[in-house]
Amino acid sequence: xxxxxxxxxxxxxxxxxxxxxxxxxxxxIREHEIFGIIGPAQSGKTSLLRCLNRTIxxxxxxTATGSIRVDGQDVRxxxxxxxxxxxxxxxxxxxxGLPLSIYDxxxxxxxxxGLSSRSELDGLVEQxxxxxxxWDEVKDRVDSLGxxxxxxxxxxxxxxxxxxxxxxxxxxxEFSIAIDPVTTMRIEEVLKELKKTMTILLVTNLxxxxxxxxxxxxxxxxxxxxxxxxxxxxxxxxxxxRRTRDYVNGFFG
Amino acid sequence: xxxxxxxxxxxxxxxxxxEMIARWFLGGMAAAMVVPLLLIVxxxxxxxxxxxxxxxxxxxxxxxxxxxxxxxALVGTLYIVAISLCVSAPIGVLSAVYLNEYAKDNWFTRIVxxxxxxxxxxxxxxxxxxxxxxxxxxxxxxxxILSASLTLSIxxxxxxxxxxxxxxxxxxxxxxxxxxxxxxxxxxxxRRIVLPNSISGILTGVILQVSRTAGETxxxxxxxxxxxxxxxxxxxxxxxxxxxxxxxxxxHLYYIATQANNAPHSLxxxxxxxxxGVVLLVNATAIAVRAYLRSRKKW
Numbered sequence: 235x236x237x238x239x240x241x242x243x244x245x246x247x248x249x250x251x252x253x254x255x256x257x258x259x260x261x262x263i264r265e266h267e268i269f270g271i272i273g274p275a276q277s278g279k280t281s282l283l284r285c286l287n288r289t290i291x292x293x294x295x296x297t298a299t300g301s302i303r304v305d306g307q308d309v310r311x312x313x314x315x316x317x318x319x320x321x322x323x324x325x326x327x328x329x330x331g332l333p334l335s336i337y338d339x340x341x342x343x344x345x346x347x348g349l350s351s352r353s354e355l356d357g358l359v360e361q362x363x364x365x366x367x368x369w370d371e372v373k374d375r376v377d378s379l380g381x382x383x384x385x386x387x388x389x390x391x392x393x394x395x396x397x398x399x400x401x402x403x404x405x406x407x408e409f410s411i412a413i414d415p416v417t418t419m420r421i422e423e424v425l426k427e428l429k430k431t432m433t434i435l436l437v438t439n440l441x442x443x444x445x446x447x448x449x450x451x452x453x454x455x456x457x458x459x460x461x462x463x464x465x466x467x468x469x470x471x472x473x474x475x476r477r478t479r480d481y482v483n484g485f486f487g
Numbered sequence: 488x489x490x491x492x493x494x495x496x497x498x499x500x501x502x503x504x505x506e507m508i509a510r511w512f513l514g515g516m517a518a519a520m521v522v523p524l525l526l527i528v529x530x531x532x533x534x535x536x537x538x539x540x541x542x543x544x545x546x547x548x549x550x551x552x553x554x555x556x557x558x559x560a561l562v563g564t565l566y567i568v569a570i571s572l573c574v575s576a577p578i579g580v581l582s583a584v585y586l587n588e589y590a591k592d593n594w595f596t597r598i599v600x601x602x603x604x605x606x607x608x609x610x611x612x613x614x615x616x617x618x619x620x621x622x623x624x625x626x627x628x629x630x631x632i633l634s635a636s637l638t639l640s641i642x643x644x645x646x647x648x649x650x651x652x653x654x655x656x657x658x659x660x661x662x663x664x665x666x667x668x669x670x671x672x673x674x675x676x677x678r679r680i681v682l683p684n685s686i687s688g689i690l691t692g693v694i695l696q697v698s699r700t701a702g703e704t705x706x707x708x709x710x711x712x713x714x715x716x717x718x719x720x721x722x723x724x725x726x727x728x729x730x731x732x733x734x735x736x737x738x739h740l741y742y743i744a745t746q747a748n749n750a751p752h753s754l755x756x757x758x759x760x761x762x763x764g765v766v767l768l769v770n771a772t773a774i775a776v777r778a779y780l781r782s783r784k785k786w
Contacts, residue, residue, distance in 0.1 A: 289667055294592050320670035330665040343669035
């Protein structure tokens with residue numbers, strides 16, 4: 235038998251106003267796996283992530299039903315939503331460098347969590363920037379503004395920030411669209427390494443990226459799960475649904 | 488083949504001509520803005536020059552205001568402006584932070600926003616009447632600097648709220664989302680990211696209300712400004728801010744220009760010059776502060 239899943243999603247439905255965008259999906263994510271989520275635009279990938287860390291609550295008119303459990307606890311019933319968000323690292327598709335120095339960008343989350351010791355912060359900032367493959371480029375100017383970095387560097391800064399609160403779950407939403415292929419490969423190597431300590435959700439439009447990295451991949455389309463299986467199945471002739479095969483092979487989407 | 492793309496066509500020439508006309512016409516309109524300002528300032532300063540001197544600023548008025556200086560009026564205006572801003576700036580800024588950062592779209596928020604918009608539309612004389620009823624009589628403050636200041640506070644509040652909200656919403660929502668994603672509370676987000684990046688706009692909005700407060704006549708006339716009152720005290724507080732009535736430049740100008748006989752011709756213009764000077768000085772400060780804070784803007 236499998237151990238208890240890290241994340242259990244049960245009959246999750248999400249509506250923006252009267253428009254339902256996720257139509258009752260259920261699936262499990264195992265601990266220490268890279269879980270790929272692929273699917274065309276408007277299929278509910280980002281909304282799903284926002285349900286997970288409950289930032290969906292900031293969207294007026296969004297109502298979710300069903301349950302998402304992290305380590306067996308329903309996230310919607312958690313009192314301390316900030317603690318939940320600290321356990322989940324989130325990387326948005328477009329880089330957001332906060333208008334702070336590079337150092338402060340990465341130290342932001344630990345400081346919000348109450349960490350103030352300079353030496354601890356120093357170590358953490360360096361570690362996160364290294365993991366995000368940014369350290370070598372910025373180590374001499376960590377006090378300069380994060381917003382002055384190039385787009386690709388800012389995206390890696392965003393990744394460093396997502397790692398800075400030492401999450402158990404890392405959600406990457408199209409993390410590579412602003413990064414060049416070489417850097418993308420470096421980060422992908424990092425992800426394989428991080429997998430040992432984290433559970434990673436990889437939302438991507440690049441089906442090949444899911445193929446390279448993920449252990450299992452879910453094909454989401456119009457708010458429904460078309461297919462969810464191990465990568466060896468999804469990206470092979472054994473794929474069950476014709477739509478998955480067509481999407482993976484680039485015939486639509 | 489490629490040269491063809493650059494040959495002039497009748498349509499292309501027409502486009503260029505229209506562009507030229509638009510540029511000069513719109514530019515002319517913008518330039519026209521400067522003319523009245525220069526005329527007003529120039530006329531007033533030239534006419535008022537004979538009255539202006541250091542003594543004019545620092546001596547009390549005499550003989551019902553037609554002789555002597557404007558010391559008590561100048562101090563009164565500064566008192567009113569300072570006290571009213573001390574009340575309206577914190578309340579206005581903090582409630583704008585609530586409305587922009589915390590409030591959900593529900594009936595309460597809608598009522599507050601509606602109140603703000605409508606309060607901004609109330610004519611100043613009506614504010615004065617309200618102040619007379621509420622502060623002078625009902626609250627028992629009498630005609631005093633405090634009554635006048637509070638009346639002006641209520642008048643400037645909605646504008647401060649509106650300008651603060653504007654400044655806050657200029658901070659990209661993506662910054663906030665990035666903070667929330669890492670587990671920051673709303674307050675941590677506001678204190679560390681939103682406020683530091685909107686403070687220039689907030690301050691500008693607040694400071695610009697100084698000029699409005701200094702210039703208002705009707706509300707203060709009803710609530711605490713006297714037509715004539717010399718300053719006798721030489722202590723730290725020239726006026727007693729709670730009990731005293733005071734003079735104000737705007738009211739003094741109105742009185743001298745319309746009611747007083749035998750005032751020197753240059754006197755009202757002299758008062759106007761000082762009032763204008765105070766306002767322009769404050770506006771210049773606002774611009775300087777904004778320029779300084781913008782130079783530190785980080786995105």
